[in-house]
Amino acid sequence: MQATNFWMADVKWDQEPDVREVKRLYNLLPVDSRTALRGLQELAARGSLAAALYIATYFDRQTEDTRDEAECIKWYRKAGAMGSRAALYQLGVKLFTNGNLSGAEAAFKDGADKEFSPSMYRLACIYIDKNDEVYRPKINSLLKKASKKGHLFSTRDYMSRLLSGKYGELERIMGVLMIPVFIFRLCTFIGRAIIKGPYLDETGYA
Incomplete structure (x- = not known):
């Protein structure tokens, strides 16, 4: 991309x-x-x-x-069906904003299955809202995969979860090691936002 x-x-x-x-x-x-x-x-x-x-x-x-x-959602859905991962993500955002949580989850899952990091992040957020304990393996897997792709907000949230100490001492150390990675990505995000305005890549969308 x-x-x-x-x-x-x-x-x-x-x-x-x-x-x-x-x-x-x-x-x-x-x-x-x-x-x-x-x-x-x-x-x-x-x-x-x-x-x-x-x-x-x-x-x-x-x-x-x-x-x-309605037209907006219709065309994001069409563009998503035609192969746009960004459209699937935005479709999910629109449906979520309009209270269609099941539709949003389906759209984000479709995007996550296509390895699109903003969709992975939003799907993880839905699982967190549903039941963090029940969906914990899926949440951590999604955040970890999106973080590996450079997604800023997934890096932040995955790091925070590891630092919480809920998953053991080794994971907490891994969270500490992620701090400089997150700082670097945050600085990169800010720099791109200043230079390129709204035209960010997928790593900066939440």
Whole structure:
């Protein structure tokens, strides 16, 4: 996954039906959204993942008063089904925010099965809320895997769990050893946020 491209990382541009047209329509969105959306929908029907993502993020970025949440969720779901792990993650976030916890869990699990670290983290959080004791092996496994992928928040939470001492002295020592790793990743995250604005990679999404 490219460090500066969270949303479009799973787009295979060489397999897009019309790269020039999808980019033209994306640039048209702020000027003539109706025409642009109609064109993007046609491209999505032809198999354009980029078009589906552009539509989903367009609806998502509207103000709360004007946002069509149903359309937003519909297009994140479509983009997820077309292969976007970022769309599956954002679908889960949307469903969770709207109170659909089972739907959110399913979306995050789908993303976690595809080794997407933000989805692993959010799925672990759902398990923590459900029952930390019952789901402890799954929680620790998800946080550990996401941490190995460089995910900042998973590193923080997994480190904190090890430092708690609940899992034994060896694990507590492992937690201590993770402290400099977490500090380094936090500094990297802050640096990227300053330099690249909102265009972070998957390691910075929670």
